[in-house]
Amino acid sequence: MMLLLVMVAAVAWAQAPVPTPEPAAAQAPPTAASPAAPEYAGSETCQTCHEDIYRDFAANAHHRVETEKKRGWEGRACEACHGPGAKHAESVEPADIRQPEKIPPVQADKTCLSCHRNQTTHVGRIQGGHARSQTACVSCHSVHQKQTRKTADDRNRQCATCHTSAWAEFQKPHRHPVNQGAMSCLDCHNPHGRTMIAQPLRNNFNEPGCLRCHGDKRGPFAFEHAPMRLEGCSACHEPHGSANPRMLTRPDVRFLCLECHSGLGANRTGVGGVPPAFHDLRSERYRNCTACHTKVHGSHVNRSLLR
């Protein structure tokens, strides 16, 4: 209820204008008190040479930087990211202008983050893999191009340009329908950051992202199968693709089960291996564990996961 009140109050306050993002210190607009500050040329000057870019940029979300006074860069949107351009306009030398694609990613990202740092999508950015490997924002995002909403296929192809190994796994017979464009890499992965080591994307933050679609595996179950909670789905499945049916990590179900339920009490782990299997595997009917243990993801009814 308290949250509801806060939300209602906030809606009333919502008409307040957006606070002007603090521009990167190196790019702050010059003031009269700083005569030595570099000079700005204005976007129209940029347009004279970079006509195509400017045309596309007009259909990009960043174009509002050009038109909205409150952001502090009205008429100078190009220089909001590229820095003062008067010198470059005069010399026409590439070296006289800041080019985010050609400077270290950490520095390039500072420009983007000067506006985008404090947004929901960037929660978890600090511990994300792309931040760790210094993959720049402009590696995936286009600041200039005219904007259309990307399809799942567009996104997948973009990810595949770097993640070729993952793309190869989707060529296996049993896989999620990423190749067909029915799913996007972003359905399971958050490229901006992560919240947990074990699962790249968490549904509502603390559930495996797989449960967004596989809701019948969510539970809670009266009788849980511990690996579902402790290790996640990838304990038994290869989510990108597998040569084994149902994307299992082994072709034979019994081996998959026996690797934990082996009865080897001497292993140093506590949860796996209990209970050990006592069935006679010489009998065909015991070689497929899930023939009887049908509810391997957890059962609402039976402790042995039989029904």
Add this chain to the structure above:
Amino acid sequence: MKYPYWPVILMLASPAWAQTQEAKAEPAQEKTEAPAEAAEQASEEESPQPVTEKAVWSAEFGYRFRGDVHGDFSAYRSVVNLGEGPKLFHFNLILPSSGKLFDRLELRGDSWGGEPYNTSSLFMERRGLYRLDVRYRNLAYFNQLPSYSLNRQSSDLRRRGNDAEFTLFPGRGITPFFAWSVDSGTGAGISHFVADINEYAVAGTLADRTDLFRGGIRVERSRWHLTLEQGGTRFHQDDSFSDARAGSNPGNRSTPFLGETLRLDQLSQTYRVRGNTIYSKGLITASPAHWVDFTGQFLYSRPSVDSTYNADALGRFVSRNALVFANALRGMTFVEAKQPRTSGSASVELRPFERLRLVETWMTDRLHNASGIVGAETLPVPLDLITGDRLTWNWSSQQLDGFFDVAPWLTVRGGHRYLWGDASTRAPNLTGPNTAELKRHTGLLGVVARPATKLRFQADYEAAKGDGAQAWFRTSLNDYQKLRSQIRYQPLTTLTLHANVQALENRNPSPLGGYDFLSRSTSIGVLWAPERLKGVVASGSYARSTLRSDISYLEPQVLQPQRSFYRENAHGVTGLMEWNGAHLGLAAGGSAFVSSGSRPTRLYQPVGRVVAPLRPGVSAKAEWRWHGLTEPFFALEGFRTHLFVFSLVVGGK
């Protein structure tokens, strides 16, 4: 067509438009030599207009022919599942501003007309006022593979997902949002009715649905951001299995068991599950000073489930332990399960010096699953069931990373991660809880190098030593090393090369034989658009992977140690060569996956395509695909077939 003269008008108008462009281009070149004057002139010119000033639309529709499927049709449906018939392969509509209602409206859809995967989306926005984003998808899930059907489990389901999010005042400092998501599955399947050692395959219907409602508010300021969200889910599942074919169930035994012929004559088995969750979530990011960033997340959820199970079976059944026979089995169970869960994480990035960054991350996740079960069963021995079960799990992680810029083109990283936790579960047939602890120290190293603007290399390595380490399961990461490296090189503006190397080695030693796991993957990718061959684009990738797993287990019937081996040596190739000429477009390529080892597999999917523009905005397309799966160890699972698609692609502004 409503406006049949559009293409003609466009054709006539385009030369005039082209002349205009050329006329503009010339002074632009001159202006580069005199920027000051250029600025003055440019200000007088008309500013470029956003592309969305005009409505843009496109669609592709046609017919797919499928050749005879040689081999197993169920395997074809399980892997490919593309059918024959008229299809709407794609449609897209972008409308420009309509005045007060929206600034932009985009409607898109793919693969309609009985396709296994179809999607659609609607996006509407009025800048500063609202944003509506709706997405729908319908996925077919068919699985009936001979190698897996030894346990006769199969399913033919449709999973439908619908996500709608409505945001108020996007782009402003405070944005309330409301969202509703639906995920549902319906269809038929074959499962098993199991009671004691009586086990029969039965057909049934499956239905489940999850509704997620959430709403909240995002506050974005220049130095901090806060998202508060309150949500809940409602879940129901209704599965029912039945068999009314007296004496004809395929699981019936023809041979007597202790002189009795066991059989299933009639069955009615139902699961009725109702669940709900409420959760509260908070996200925060803050940059109180230029040298520090902070992010944090917190979520508390409390899912609960009530379920009712009913089974009523007639036939001839046996209880293994009591050696009692009966003509009827009945069972009814009422269950309630709750799982309060608390999760949180916090990270801080400190930049004490320009070249140094320190990142400290802490995470925790804690859940407690408790359930109560009341029921009665005849198996066929009458049994009253009053019991409960529980699972507790506490897991935490702390990680410190340091990044140092040795040079503007070189950054090295070092760090340490510590995982710890405990779990407790009450295992079947044991009276006490089964507890386990997690404890693992991991060292982290990394390097990112950009020796040239067109060359980039990165590598990450982490290792954990097993001494004193504890893991949840025998196959969990224990004593392991992991390497990931990637190199990207762009020798020409038209040529980009990628290479990836990944390796994971994991061991879990044990006196009776431990667990050894090794996987390696190497892949390269290329994208080439030669300048001299205008319209030609070639892309491709090749991946080589090996996987080796050895683990010991006790053969249950003789209690002798045995080894479980799994091997996979795989090659994967994808490629596409495209040529888009003025009057014709050609494309050829496809993918292949070939593996040997425990389950040798060959999957070939070549493709060829011809596109012929008929008139402006209209082109004809013909496509051929071939799908072939071969598995030497599972010969019955192979299939091969041709697919032909003839379609028209239309579009305009």
